[in-house]
Amino acid sequence: MITLIIIVVLLALAIFGLVKLIDKFINPKFKPVLSILLWGITVLFGYLIYQSIQAPIEFDKLKEKRFQVAVNKMLDIKAVQMAFKSINGRYTDNLDTLINFIENEKFTIIERKDTSVIDVEKNRAFGLTVDAKGTGGYFKDIVVTKELGKVSIKDSLFKDSDRYKRLNVVKIGDIVAKIDMKAGFIKRDDLKIPVFEAKLEKATLLTDQDPNLVEKEKKVVSVEGINGEMIILGSMEEVNLSGNWPKKYGNNE
Template identity: 50%
Template sequence: MLLLILYVIITCLVAIGLVKLIDKFLPSGARIVVSILLWAATAFIAFLIYSSIMKPIEFEKEKDNRYKAAVQIMIDLKKAQLGYKTIHGEYADTFEKLVNFIDTEKFAIVTRRDTSIIDVAKNKAYNIVTDATGAGGYFKDIVIKDTIGYVSVKDSLFKNNDRYKSLNVVKYKNVEVPVVMKTSSVIRNETKLPVFQAVIDKNALLVGLDEELLAQENKVEDINEINGPEITLGSLVEITLTGNWPKRYGSNE
């Protein structure tokens, strides 16, 4: 913005100076040449002003496109890891395991139904004797699960697309940035629980863009922006799968 103001001031001073020069000091024959120079100078400075205005606009547009591509990878990775954990009870520690899991394994299709059965232990504790129907005694509610079939993980999570095969890298035009993934475990209430974290370097993702604006992006602190130098999903010290991006780039819950 300061640069824009400076350009405007310079434009005004140049225009005023040249006008005075033409009117007071130059012969009529030279006025045409000076007028052409005036128009050229005005056009050049107008171009500089336009460029200074458009630079942050173009940066924001390109930044948003790259962030959206990165966040889509994170969302797909989260979906794949949750599916893996459903079957294996832990998160996959390599991308190869995730791809193999999606390509080869299946989810069970389970039905659930509520029912009541005789609470034998409670009846015994109260010295209640019942017949086979349990009449006059206590009952307890239970949930009966039945497996009625199976569906492939790929059809369930990534039907009609193969994005899962490149979860380890963000690709946008000629930019390719690796996704760094780590797994671990934490202890909560004497229970060992799995955790994982994925990280994408913002500087690598925004390579080639204006360096001054990129430096500002790394320092941003705003709930509507991605704060810090990295795009992250999950944590190695907390039980969370939340991303650090705002919802305008995609779901982060």
Template identity: 50%
Template sequence: MLLILSVIMTCLVALGLVKLIDKFLPGGARPIVSILLWAATFFLAYLIYESVMKPIRFDEAKNERYKVAVQTLLDLKKAQLGYKKVNGEYADSFDKLVTFIDNGTFDIITRRDTTIIDHKKNRAFNLTVNEKGEGGFFKDTVIINKIGTVSVKDSLFKGTERYRNLSSVKFKDLEVPVDLRTGFVFRNETKLPVFEATIDKNALLVGLDEELLAQENKVEDINEINGDKITLGSLVDVTLSGNWPKRYGKND
């Protein structure tokens, strides 16, 4: 709407100038001046059009690349959670993750809530009970049974080989590395594993308008990706959230 109004206003101004020329300039000079004015009008309209369309084209290209980058990080998150489930910590390299997905297995287990005789409590109260525990204390427990295994690949990435490219974001001819770091933090004297993965915005948006890219790196908006990196996880907090809004992908 702003673009249409700007072009209309430009054309109206040009039309007004042409009318003034027809009224005050000598007949021989009118055609040349009119052509120059119309050329200047069209050039000005083009500049207005470009000033409006440039950020629109930037946002379209940016959003395409961000969606691919976020999908890569979500795949990485899925792989790291699977690795931690089996190994108790996060993988500190992409090679470990690929090997784990190719060769690892998850246990298939069943859980059943039940009630059993609380022998310890019965002894503490000097209670003698029969085989059924009648006259004594009982406690709730969960019985866990392993009934089989399933491959990690089939469980997490069945039908896709995307996990082999977790180390970089590939968009057309562009390839941008994913920086992966792992560590531990302590919460109430408990050692907890953490990891952080980042993608540099400048590398991901290379080739786009540099002025708009500089603005993108400084953006502060809950509906945008703040800062100069796309980030998943943290090395100082126990979190697996990313710094992107949900329109680019799940973030929970």
């Protein structure tokens, strides 16, 4: 922005200088033609300066809209992967497996209720005799579970939408950007812990934009931006299913 201000000032000084030269040295009959020419140059430079200011602004608006679409897709992937893991104990990087899971599996709806019961063992250890209500004895807290029924994964997560069939692709107009999904396990002590990662190159969402602005976006480091070259969900190196986007795009925890 400072550079643009300097250019504008220099341009104004240059035009002012030319006007003075015209008044002093140019034949009066040529002055109208030169004035029109100078006005044309002024308008042209003004337009170019305006465009140089507006281009990054318009780029940011478009970028944020496309990144929002991509993050929404990542959030769909996260919901499905978490559901898949809750039933299968692992994640998967296979789209067909996820589609089959969504269309055929069901969530079990469990009711959990906190309650207290007589702690028979503790009462016996202390030699306490209690009545049916536990008067004079110890109680312990337990959780009572009850299965209420089942609901399909598809109805629970996607209702009437079939967007789950394109979980690994972000399509915006003619732009098709593929999400790379990986799944596996990492070892922690003697445990094998399931991990998952989804990545999408930001540049693939911006292939029709100014290459210079795209390169600048790939290097961005900002609290309000998506840092680096990728939109990332999860990790193959640590137990983490967070996203690298700021909260303005959606839940990143």
